[in-house]
Amino acid sequence: MAKSVAKKASNLFVWIILGLLFVALAGFGIGSFSGGGSRIGSVGDIEITAEDYARALDQEIRARIAQTRQPVTLSDLQAEGIDQAVLQSLVAQAALANEAARMGLSVGDEAVAREITRIEAFQGINGSFDREAYEQVLRQNGLTPAQFEEDMREDTARSLLQVAVLGGLQPDQAIAEALVAYQGETRDFSILTLTEADLPTGLPAPEEADLVAHYEANPGRFTRPEARRITYAWVTPAMLMDDMEIDEGALRDLYEARADLYRQPERRLLERLVFIDEAAAEAAFAAIAAGETDFDTLVAERGLSLEDVDLGEVARGDLSAEAAEAIFSDTESEIIGPVQSVLGPALFRVNAVLDASEVPFEEAEEELRAELAAEAARRVIDDLRDPVDDLLAEGATLEELAADTEMRLGAIELTPASEDGIAGYDAFREAARLAEEGDFPELLELSDGGLFALRLDEVVPPTLPPLDDVREAVAESWRAGVLREQLAARGETLVGQLATGATLESLGSVSAEAEVRRQDFIPDAPPTLVAQVFRLSQPGDVVLVPGADRALIARLDAINPAARDDPTTQILTQIIGQSVAQSMAQDIFEGYGQAMQAEVGIRLDQSMINAVHTQFP
Numbered sequence: 001m002a003k004s005v006a007k008k009a010s011n012l013f014v015w016i017i018l019g020l021l022f023v024a025l026a027g028f029g030i031g032s033f034s035g036g037g038s039r040i041g042s043v044g045d046i047e048i049t050a051e052d053y054a055r056a057l058d059q060e061i062r063a064r065i066a067q068t069r070q071p072v073t074l075s076d077l078q079a080e081g082i083d084q085a086v087l088q089s090l091v092a093q094a095a096l097a098n099e100a101a102r103m104g105l106s107v108g109d110e111a112v113a114r115e116i117t118r119i120e121a122f123q124g125i126n127g128s129f130d131r132e133a134y135e136q137v138l139r140q141n142g143l144t145p146a147q148f149e150e151d152m153r154e155d156t157a158r159s160l161l162q163v164a165v166l167g168g169l170q171p172d173q174a175i176a177e178a179l180v181a182y183q184g185e186t187r188d189f190s191i192l193t194l195t196e197a198d199l200p201t202g203l204p205a206p207e208e209a210d211l212v213a214h215y216e217a218n219p220g221r222f223t224r225p226e227a228r229r230i231t232y233a234w235v236t237p238a239m240l241m242d243d244m245e246i247d248e249g250a251l252r253d254l255y256e257a258r259a260d261l262y263r264q265p266e267r268r269l270l271e272r273l274v275f276i277d278e279a280a281a282e283a284a285f286a287a288i289a290a291g292e293t294d295f296d297t298l299v300a301e302r303g304l305s306l307e308d309v310d311l312g313e314v315a316r317g318d319l320s321a322e323a324a325e326a327i328f329s330d331t332e333s334e335i336i337g338p339v340q341s342v343l344g345p346a347l348f349r350v351n352a353v354l355d356a357s358e359v360p361f362e363e364a365e366e367e368l369r370a371e372l373a374a375e376a377a378r379r380v381i382d383d384l385r386d387p388v389d390d391l392l393a394e395g396a397t398l399e400e401l402a403a404d405t406e407m408r409l410g411a412i413e414l415t416p417a418s419e420d421g422i423a424g425y426d427a428f429r430e431a432a433r434l435a436e437e438g439d440f441p442e443l444l445e446l447s448d449g450g451l452f453a454l455r456l457d458e459v460v461p462p463t464l465p466p467l468d469d470v471r472e473a474v475a476e477s478w479r480a481g482v483l484r485e486q487l488a489a490r491g492e493t494l495v496g497q498l499a500t501g502a503t504l505e506s507l508g509s510v511s512a513e514a515e516v517r518r519q520d521f522i523p524d525a526p527p528t529l530v531a532q533v534f535r536l537s538q539p540g541d542v543v544l545v546p547g548a549d550r551a552l553i554a555r556l557d558a559i560n561p562a563a564r565d566d567p568t569t570q571i572l573t574q575i576i577g578q579s580v581a582q583s584m585a586q587d588i589f590e591g592y593g594q595a596m597q598a599e600v601g602i603r604l605d606q607s608m609i610n611a612v613h614t615q616f617p
Helices: 012-017 050-068 074-079 082-103 109-117 131-140 145-166 173-184 208-217 237-243 248-257 278-289 295-301 321-328 361-393 398-404 426-434 471-499 529-533 567-600 606-613
Strands: 039-043 046-049 186-194 227-235 267-274 310-315 335-341 344-354 408-414 451-460 510-516 542-546 551-560 602-604
Touching: 039 050, 039 082, 039 606, 046 050, 046 082, 050 074, 050 082, 050 606, 074 082, 082 145, 082 567, 082 602, 109 145, 131 145, 173 567, 186 471, 186 529, 208 471, 227 398, 227 426, 237 361, 248 361, 267 295, 267 321, 278 295, 278 335, 278 344, 295 344, 321 335, 321 344, 361 398, 361 451, 398 408, 398 451, 426 451, 471 542, 471 551, 529 542, 529 551
Parallel strands: none
Antiparallel strands: 039 046, 039 602, 186 510, 186 551, 227 408, 227 451, 267 310, 267 344, 335 344, 542 551
């Protein structure tokens, strides 16, 4: 079973067990292959046609496009081995169909019709089967009703075979229970943390010989990554904004257009509880006034939640005239009513009073000016695009662009860690990655509406700088290594003291962790801590867990079995039981399928497979 868990999703019979036996409707734009007579192979007496293979590939491509929202080609599928997975799926289907035919499994017209009428794509507006829609969808996919119905007949027969093989499979409950007991177990443990402050003598200062030895032993740590020296010319709206002249009238027009943002009327945070009639509302109000109940209780008695009665921020104009007058003229009461609302007699609860506010034009002016300046700068950049394109086409250099246009010249030694300035733009980093020495600069767009063009001047290979250039980094790395070693040594000394009778609490400040699961993570602790604790077998056992800047001594205090009556454990039992059953089914069905294929043989025509591939762009 463990073998199956690690298999890739493209595994031959994972496709089958997941229900991918049915031929999907796809194949838009795929040409036919001699009317479907050409075949790419066969399993036993069942042929796999070139048209089937082309349709399956096209379906996979379209599914990828829908998922990624990016163009996908056959080459992309081949790079990931997906074309082989598609072919294996067709082989699996053919093997099942051959076995079903050999066993005499078949289904009648009534069963085929029943399956077809259940397909949503063939249903009309009223939800019933629509013959016209059925034929239209098939035409769009290059199929005739006879072809599709025969495919459905074979698919249904294959599914009967699958049920026959796996229908009686019952997973061993003991396996699921054992896995739940393992996964649901928790542990309590105590931790003594050792840091640099706990070292008796502290850390020594490195000698020159120490630095030289560390530098020579670890060149990879100090080697600078490959860098691409790039010259670029660019312009962004932010560069031009300060030079944009903004008309005062345009600022005031924008301010008035944003009046709802800058001028807020007086508002209330309200909740409203509506009653069937005035008498019921008055009785409720009287009960609240007498202290016999409260607003929350009335809401709950009606089977409502506070979210159901919450109105949020409400201005005077949002209410009926009567309710607005009652609520906005009363600045003291929490409960107001009964008043007539648009839904009937109601009590209102006022949770907060929000005074009217106004941001004057003078305060909003800077924000408005920046917005209009950015828009104006983007228009200038749009007007710049064609002239710059023309200059580049005429052979202008980036230096000439910067001299003759609003674009500015820059240079960068780009590495994967670069993120400042123009390196912060994804479009620039991607263009820089693809650039080759000698390429002509191309005008490209930045995400904020800016433009840039670049030139790759040199690719600097990974370089180990001299020790003096990285002395500080070498010293820090040496210090980190020595700290880790000394903390581990100190921890081993203390573990030895525990073995001779000392208690963890007598060695320093101890923290406690309770009911920790195997998958839990303890903040600020080495990532292996929990796994190390779960390797301990008896309460009282200890383990030393070294870390980068601290070492931990953990003592196991208790082993807590999974609580079988806990709802979480019950859910986990169901999930693991299903997983065990699926894994067992996968193993059994894989073995069955391999036996079928070995018995009847598989024949594939690589030249025809290649011919199908040529039909794809």
